[in-house]
Amino acid sequence: MTRTEEFEELRPLLFAIAYRLLGSVSEAEDAVQETWLRWEAAPTTPKSTRAFLSAVVTRISIDILRSARVRREQYVGPWFPEPLMTDPYDDPERSAELADSVSVAALLLLERLSPLERAVFVLREVFGFGFPEIATAVGRSEAACRQLAVRARRHMEAGRPRFAADHEEREELAGRFFDAFREGDLKGLRELLAADVQLVSDSGGKAPKFRAGVFGAEQVSRLLAVLVTPFVRIGGSVEQRHVNGQPGAVFRDRHGKVINTLVLDILDGRVQAIRSVLNPEKLSHVGPVANVWTVDRETRQALRQRTAEA
Template sequence: MTDPLAEHRPLAVAVAYRMLGSVADAEDVAQETLLRVHRELSAGTELTSPRGFVTAVATRLAIDRLRREKRRREEYIGPWLPEPMLVDTTVDVAGAAELADSLSTAFLVVLERLNPVERAVFLLRDVFDLPFAEVADVVGRSETNCRQILVRARRHVHDDRSRFATSGADRDALASRFFAAAQEGDVAGLVALLAEDATLTGDGGGKAMAFTEPLSGATTIARVLSAIFRRGRALGAQTELVTLNGQTGLLGRDPDGRIVFAMTLDIAEGRVEGILSLVNPDKLAHLGPVSDLGLRGWRRD
């Protein structure tokens, strides 16, 4: 029999993914959320707002999971990036394009600077638009305390995301031009699209070739990207424009079609502010078969 709560699964995944930055963990949280809701209904509990209950349970489970993973993330080798998501659950959840920015890789990286409760309060209030009374009930704090937490969280987020963001259509067009220039090895073209203080962040997790610290500077990044893609072409690799986290991104595949990397961009004020490249095979496995090309040295030139 079809689970009557299945319609709320996209919501549970959307909340959990924004909290955790992991597709697999978000799916686990969503499954546990629906099981708990099912148990409540089986026990005769009347849920006046199933969506509200799903949001609350998914958030609390995600907070617990973030706290348990604190040490693992602190010990992570190199920069940490969220797992890429090919399917935009925003459309299923809310049908609201304005939620897409909260799914972007760059935004999720910013959220990593918040503690679990700050992250929950910020997302529930500013992204999912829950009333303060409901937010307070979810995180177990007073409304007054939640308002204070939100002020701090907004300060952290807005300090990093205060720039004027490029519109969605312009952003995707710029991303397409940028990826084309990278594949063609057009250093001058890349420099023209990069902000002067742009950064390139690679997440290999200690398992694939990646820079242990972000690179900075338009010229440096343009030359490095040109070398990376030249090396990829020599190895027979192919690339594909896809929608990652609600925005235009790039998947790299080896000659057998297995995934080597997923790349997204942080674009603001008409320039590429950041390139976020994920090569950790553990974080790519949910997208399909993963290549060992990155392990052998895609980035060696």
């Protein structure tokens, strides 16, 4: 097998590691590309290509993450990871860990960790690397990595909900939610939302947003029910999809261009949180991006016209 073939075989794993460390599709792709350049220039062949490339992409991602933290502190409004439509890496023996670790809720918890804690947690808990390999990847002793793993696990477990939703129950509830949403069914929406549900958007200051967030079942259900009819009236569509492994949707304008993504956080038989990515800089990998300001203006004009006609 040539070096190129070895690399391409491992590319899905390398991207999966980088994305979980960075929460960014574009930055993960950059990290994988830089890994390829270093692999191509490596003077010798390592004993384990998988271990070598995983270590390289981890170190590159840690460096990117450290510089990205400064930018995120200056980010306008809430920061969410770039939506991931499909995880390219699959491992049947670790399917549960892989699915859980790519959810928006889990990625936001990972943001609380230091870059080293995050790297150790991802390599150990998600991908099952041994501590000797992890120590090489992050440049710390095995003992130090074990301590980092304990701290990271403690932080992650403290932030996780006590009861996860059953997969079938979650999918069924999501289907009911989107049916009610498309129909503008206020009562149906309200019944599916937790009392303290929150609707929060990541616009990065580059798109309209729902103020600092919309909170409570009554407020959220009313906003969703009011906006969907004029949105559909101007040719908009709601494409139900899995986003970061969770029930969600892609919103498109009349030309099929991407407006935003939306993901549902479902627990205890209710939608607990609705998170939307509106920042166009985070959506280009999903498809051609719409002018969200134009869509927002047209939707509000259609809403005013509908109100006047009523």
